[in-house]
Amino acid sequence: MNVMNTQQAISELIALGKWIGAKGWVPATGGNFSIRADDCFVVTASGFDKGALNNKCFLNVNSAGDILNGNGKPSAETALHLALYELSLDTHCVLHTHSVAATVLSRYIKGDVFSVSGYEMQKSLTGYTSHQDTLSIAIFDNDQDMNRLAQTVRDYFSNQSHKLQHGILIRGHGLYAFGQNPAQTKQHLEGLEFLFACELERIKLEAAL
Numbered sequence: 001m002n003v004m005n006t007q008q009a010i011s012e013l014i015a016l017g018k019w020i021g022a023k024g025w026v027p028a029t030g031g032n033f034s035i036r037a038d039d040c041f042v043v044t045a046s047g048f049d050k051g052a053l054n055n056k057c058f059l060n061v062n063s064a065g066d067i068l069n070g071n072g073k074p075s076a077e078t079a080l081h082l083a084l085y086e087l088s089l090d091t092h093c094v095l096h097t098h099s100v101a102a103t104v105l106s107r108y109i110k111g112d113v114f115s116v117s118g119y120e121m122q123k124s125l126t127g128y129t130s131h132q133d134t135l136s137i138a139i140f141d142n143d144q145d146m147n148r149l150a151q152t153v154r155d156y157f158s159n160q161s162h163k164l165q166h167g168i169l170i171r172g173h174g175l176y177a178f179g180q181n182p183a184q185t186k187q188h189l190e191g192l193e194f195l196f197a198c199e200l201e202r203i204k205l206e207a208a209l
């Protein structure tokens with residue numbers, strides 16, 4: 001995709017934040033967003049309501065996380081965004097959410113992968129053409145040391161058999177969705193959140209029977 005300038009990136013993220021906030025996926029000050037722009041990354045500043053962002057809620061950082069421009073502190077989870085950009089030059093947008101479904105499901109699943117099949121909505125994820133395919137999303141244990149968590153993610157995807165696509169889950173914390181542009185990232189986010197919500201409902205129903 002054409003790399004955006006900072007103002008375009010900010011406008012995209014403000015609009016996405018409104019949409020994500022209306023879905024209830026960034027409660028309180030949870031969540032953070034970023035876009036690869038020009039020679040830097042535009043990230044949300046820490047501590048704001050991500051559903052009600054304005055032009056002053058963003059910073060430019062370089063690939064090492066150094067601040068190039070902007071006010072306040074970059075997201076506490078900037079290191080994780082930068083790891084995802086470093087892992088794939090095709091990644092141009094990262095949207096991190098704290099939905100109930102992603103938070104609960106990532107705790108309920110004890111293993112390190114969320115795997116699902118049987119849903120038509122799997123086709124909302126790039127590369128999927130059938131409900132019969134199995135979609136897998138890696139789950140990482142939460143860690144307050146973001147540099148260490150970012151390194152764990154880098155190490156995991158340095159194994160070529162682990163495909164970096166659509167998103168990752170952080171246990172008891174939320175989802176990081178990513179894609180080649182903001183529209184595709186939004187689609188991955190919505191598709192994954194739908195699948196998480198379906199699985200949560202299915203697990204609850206089965207437990208009640």
Ligand SMILES: CSC[C@@H](O)[C@@H](O)C(=O)COP(=O)(O)O
Binds near residue numbers: 031074077
């Ligand atoms: C409501 S606390 C959530 C934070 O600890 C963090 O997980 C988060 O997503 C938002 O952090 P932020 O520094 O505002 O980008």
Ligand SMILES: [Zn+2]
Binds near residue numbers: 030032
């Ligand atoms: Zn978070």
